[in-house]
Amino acid sequence: MMLLIHPPVAKPCEPPGGIAKLSGAFGSHGIAHSVLDANLEGLMYVIDGPLAASDRWTTRAFRNRRKHLRALKDPATYRTTDRYRRSVSDLNRLVEMAARRWSIQMSLANYQDSIRSPLRSADLRYSFRNPESNPFYEYFSGRLTELLDRDQPGMIGISLNYLSQALCAFAMLGFIRRHWPEVALVLGGGLITSWMQQPAWQNPFSDLVDHLIAGPGETELLSLQGIVVQQSPEPQHYRPDYTHLPGADYLAPGFILPYNASTGCYWNRCAFCPERAEGNPYRAVPVERVVAHLKELVDQTRPALIHLLDNAVSPALMEALVDQPPQVGWYGFTRFNRRLAQPAFCRELKESGCVMLQIGLESGDQQVLDGEQKGIDLDLASRALQNLKDAGIATYVYLLFGTPSETLTQARATLEFTVRHADAINFLNLAIFNLPINGQQAQQLQTEMLYDGDLSLYTGFHHPRGWNRSDVRQFLDREFKRHPAIRQILRRDPPLFTSNHAPFFTRGFI
Numbered sequence: 001m002m003l004l005i006h007p008p009v010a011k012p013c014e015p016p017g018g019i020a021k022l023s024g025a026f027g028s029h030g031i032a033h034s035v036l037d038a039n040l041e042g043l044m045y046v047i048d049g050p051l052a053a054s055d056r057w058t059t060r061a062f063r064n065r066r067k068h069l070r071a072l073k074d075p076a077t078y079r080t081t082d083r084y085r086r087s088v089s090d091l092n093r094l095v096e097m098a099a100r101r102w103s104i105q106m107s108l109a110n111y112q113d114s115i116r117s118p119l120r121s122a123d124l125r126y127s128f129r130n131p132e133s134n135p136f137y138e139y140f141s142g143r144l145t146e147l148l149d150r151d152q153p154g155m156i157g158i159s160l161n162y163l164s165q166a167l168c169a170f171a172m173l174g175f176i177r178r179h180w181p182e183v184a185l186v187l188g189g190g191l192i193t194s195w196m197q198q199p200a201w202q203n204p205f206s207d208l209v210d211h212l213i214a215g216p217g218e219t220e221l222l223s224l225q226g227i228v229v230q231q232s233p234e235p236q237h238y239r240p241d242y243t244h245l246p247g248a249d250y251l252a253p254g255f256i257l258p259y260n261a262s263t264g265c266y267w268n269r270c271a272f273c274p275e276r277a278e279g280n281p282y283r284a285v286p287v288e289r290v291v292a293h294l295k296e297l298v299d300q301t302r303p304a305l306i307h308l309l310d311n312a313v314s315p316a317l318m319e320a321l322v323d324q325p326p327q328v329g330w331y332g333f334t335r336f337n338r339r340l341a342q343p344a345f346c347r348e349l350k351e352s353g354c355v356m357l358q359i360g361l362e363s364g365d366q367q368v369l370d371g372e373q374k375g376i377d378l379d380l381a382s383r384a385l386q387n388l389k390d391a392g393i394a395t396y397v398y399l400l401f402g403t404p405s406e407t408l409t410q411a412r413a414t415l416e417f418t419v420r421h422a423d424a425i426n427f428l429n430l431a432i433f434n435l436p437i438n439g440q441q442a443q444q445l446q447t448e449m450l451y452d453g454d455l456s457l458y459t460g461f462h463h464p465r466g467w468n469r470s471d472v473r474q475f476l477d478r479e480f481k482r483h484p485a486i487r488q489i490l491r492r493d494p495p496l497f498t499s500n501h502a503p504f505f506t507r508g509f510i
């Protein structure tokens with residue numbers, strides 16, 4: 001018997017795709033297992049009290065908490081931005097106040113300890129040894145005891161994908177080890193993969209956790225259960241299983257079905273990309289299998305929306321979805337590609353159910369795009385944005401400032417491009433460049449440690465043209481975000497849930 005856990009904190013709006021995939025793999029081999037979304041349950045536990053402060057805002061939020069939870073599951077709420085914002089900020093207030101006495105800044109989307117860092121193995125080890133110092137202790141001590149007494153698993157796997165989950169994951173592991181030392185502990189997921197891909201990686205947790213797994217964990221976990229999976233002539237592609245997760249409890253106006261059609265990236269060339277720096281190979285599920293999986297999952301879960309989790313949905317998959325639409329709205333990341341420059345294709349994409357595309361434009365300056373090997377032609381991007389708008393597909397555009405190829409002049413070109421296309425950009429994400437510690441660029445630049453942590457994935461650097469982080473931040477705050485057209489776009493962004501709730505504010509839903 002195996003127990004799979006998704007630890008806090010991550011946005012509680014959709015079930016975790018990683019453990020659903022593992023659950024699918026286990027189910028298809030008849031292995032008994034159970035699944036725990038400790039993130040969703042933990043946040044709901046905290047929201048439900050006891051009341052952590054007596055100020056008016058917190059008291060009112062607590063009084064209305066059930067109403068707000070219902071509101072975020074009701075499509076009508078997403079038609080009134082003010083109601084939506086009120087529900088999110090009140091629920092978030094409860095989460096924030098509950099963690100304050102531990103000196104932790106916690107929200108519905110993040111977890112930041114002012115003393116301990118998830119980038120320091122010593123702090124993660126502290127969390128392991130002192131689980132009672134975690135704000136979710138009351139929740140997970142009771143819940144894990146109940147589950148372990150009931151199911152008596154011989155092995156427990158935690159899927160760790162975000163830094164915001166790391167300290168809580170180690171606290172949960174420590175609690176389990178203290179009370180059930182005979183249970184084998186396994187740790188995997190995106191963050192563990194990133195750490196283990198670092199060339200200088202030396203496992204600092206070998207005395208705490210029995211197995212660490214890098215990359216998609218199905219095959220290795222199955223082999224720990226004594227099942228050898230044949231990966232040739234063709235690798236196994238398991239269909240995720242969401243039936244063990246509480247589909248109706250997530251904070252969304254209907255079930256969001258996450259699906260990963262690939263890992264890595266088919267482009268894999270952007271100079272700033274952590275995926276590339278980590279050398280993650282591109283592995284895609286054959287498109288006909290994706291289409292079949294989606295059809296089965298849609299029949300089974302009746303979702304309101306499909307969330308494609310790929311780093312970049314391939315043109316081949318888009319064409320397959322056009323040919324065989326999943327009958328439900330879908331969204332995900334893609335690249336500006338030639339197909340999107342064809343108005344007819346964008347219309348077909350809309351008919352296939354595409355409600356929103358997340359696209360990394362990064363810069364509005366061709367030289368920067370070329371310098372960063374982004375592989376985007378600005379004329380094509382411009383046509384694609386217009387075509388998507390005409391077809392009624394919303395766009396969530398990602399911009400990246402402060403790359404080694406950029407200067408203030410070029411950042412201003414990005415501002416100009418964004419303003420010129422403002423009516424075709426529904427949502428914007430602005431990020432400041434982080435230099436992957438083991439990327440090619442780190443070898444060419446003068447670097448300096450940015451974070452004090454042995455598990456850091458990024459490093460600071462001296463910008464070759466003097467366009468340093470503080471200048472970039474100042475430009476964003478004083479110039480970029482102040483432009484009326486940009487301000488209008490940024491105001492639309494759903495607070496905390498951002499791109500995960502954005503599709504519900506688009507024409508496909510309202």
Ligand code: SF4
Pocket residue numbers: 264265266267268269270273274275276311312335360
């Ligand atoms: S398209 Fe995205 S995932 Fe692919 S290489 Fe570029 S930044 Fe990385």
